[in-house]
Amino acid sequence: MKKSAHESQSPEVAFAHSELGQALIRVLGEGSSSYRTIADYLLRNQVRVTALGIEELAESCQVSTATISRFARDIGFKNYAAMRGAVAEVLQGVLQPVEKLRNNIERREGAASPATESLEFAAANIGATGKGLALSEMDKVVHKLTRAGTVYVMGFGLSTHLAGLLAMHLQPFCPHVVEVAGHGGTEVAAGHLATITAKDVLIVISFPRYALDVIRLANFARSRQASIVSLTDSPASPLAELADHVLYAQSSHPVLPSSSTAAVALIEALVVSLMVSNKDNVEKAARLTEAISAYLYGADAALPARPKKNAR
Template sequence: MKNQSDIEQQALPAGAGSRSPEVAFAASALGATLLAILAEGSTSHKSIADYLLRNQVRVTALGIEELADDCKVSTATISRFAREIGFKNFAAMRSAVAQTLQSVLQPVEKLRNSIARRQDASTPASDSLAYAGANIGATAMALAAADVDAVVKKLTRAKVVYVLGFGLSSHLAGILAAHLQPFCQHVVEVAGHGGTEVAAGHLTNITARDVLVVLSFPRYTRDVIRLTGFARDHGACIVSITDAPASPLAELGDHVLYAESSHPILPSSATAAVALIEALAVSLMASNKANVAKAARLTEAISAYLVGAEPAAGSTDKKRARRGATNNNT
């Protein structure tokens, strides 16, 4: 493990300031140490690392007893954890968290603090809308064009694109599948309304020529992790759409796109995820001339069913002919 001075002195990676707080914190030296523990540490140490990665602001205000209670471990375990990652004690670790957080703090966190200060004037509805706007802003700041382009190339070349989500994420998967359908060779919405058994059946034939786009936000389900692991073991490219580097999907993804999901009341917010799905869809649509032509043909195909749309000339002639035949019969 790195010692305390190494962690405190190492500069943040280039571009960290343009990311959401959770992503930028995870990209710091301290965040990298915590992610390593999250992947390979003991059960109790994983619990502490996960908490630190998800609750940096809160941690800076907690005492050791409160942190131990939240992580469901002993204070002695907290102290051992701090020493094992290179700090003299819990207080030194908490100070490093605060110092790292100060370097990566973004407007979304400032907005949350502002919301807290205006509690008397706010309502649950206004708070929820404020978080939604902040989440979209944080997601936009964290999204790198190169990451989106890499995913678009994988989707374009895939023989089959599988899209997976459970719970509320199943609806997000449905939205994404509908957007991808006209522009990919073949799209399969893995779970649909059938749940785990149907999803497992769809993934049985997944190969290295395919892509699995998997979506999951708090609260995560075990089945989505297990099925993603199955697809990965069979050589498929995994595109994870999730909320933070501490998400269990982050380490499974060949490509990871983050959508901020914080909410003052709900387990997670889907607002930024929908915005990210739309951003990915339009990037795919605009990625080549063939897709632009497909979009035009799709619009033409459905125009007759749209309110206010002008029907095609052939359709108008047929309707007139039918009306004339009806009038003659009467």
């Protein structure tokens, strides 16, 4: 059964699209430093906020309770309690899969193994990403990639390896793919993007902690009229507002700044969607397999035997 637009959104994305979520996103773009911190926390932790008192939220955001109260009034609520009630009303009691897992772990008797906990979060992140995947947005991204003159892929820091993985997967199916940063850093990335045009697509990847250079270079590409596709974790991400199309991958982790597991799964989903989007790509995949088969271990056994010539 085809999912409705509402059903295809994760609770976090659906919250961001609500009237309250849109108000918080406006604060992210226009508010003071302390207001942006509060808005960011509310957008990322809606479920948790419904259980926090004003003192606890103030401590989490490292601001005063007076600032929290003023924030609530400035976005249209009588007080903090009214704003917290509005958050709960928008959520309508739906818990995010990762938040469910976190609550379950916290309720367990005894400490869970750090390794087990990390793997459980990875599984929950992939589940939440799949549940929240907007298929229409994925189709639009595939459409852009098939028509791009050049596809640029950019990621810094922990996202560098994700950019390299995506670029490698895209190369057989796009006319020209450029991994913007690679091992060269910001200067090399800026050099690659110097010639970007309106005919090109920039896929920019960033998860917490976000790299400032990614945001600056994405803004530059946008000023050159290139199409921007963001792979990021949340509507609160600074890349969400910059992009023409956004694909979200959950990245929660109990220890690390973010987890890349769901991002890898999302990259694979994007590449598969591109591969099967037309028959030409299927043929390209077959030719690629044939071309590299001689270099793979055990390839001789996998290849069909050549017919023997008839003895004379």
